[in-house]
Amino acid sequence: MKLSGYTSTSRNREQAESFSFNNQDSGIKKVMFHIHWNDAHSHYFMNAGAFNHEEEILIYDGTSFVVLSVLDEQYQEYELQGF
Numbered sequence: 001m002k003l004s005g006y007t008s009t010s011r012n013r014e015q016a017e018s019f020s021f022n023n024q025d026s027g028i029k030k031v032m033f034h035i036h037w038n039d040a041h042s043h044y045f046m047n048a049g050a051f052n053h054e055e056e057i058l059i060y061d062g063t064s065f066v067v068l069s070v071l072d073e074q075y076q077e078y079e080l081q082g083f
Contacts, residue, residue: 002064009035009043011055035065 010016013032018076020030037043044057 001067002062003059004061007059007063009033009059011045011057012053015056018034033065043076055083 008019011017016032017030020032022030024027042060044058044060045057046054
């Protein structure tokens with residue numbers, strides 16, 4: 001999976017959940033990624049400024065990920081085949 005544009009994330013799960021939303025009318029669901037970094041140059045930890053409590057990590061434009069599993073709130077976790 002490749003992300004287009006800069007993506008704001010957080011090391012703090014509660015902070016990440018506070019910025020996510022779903023909308024049953026439109027079918028929008030919350031999405032949360034648990035990321036294991038292999039490349040120290042694909043993100044920037046924004047640990048200075050007025051919002052330190054957010055523990056924000058900015059993922060650079062074009063960063064690619066391999067999705068190992070998916071957990072749906074209505075279903076059990078399942079492993080993706082072929083990885």
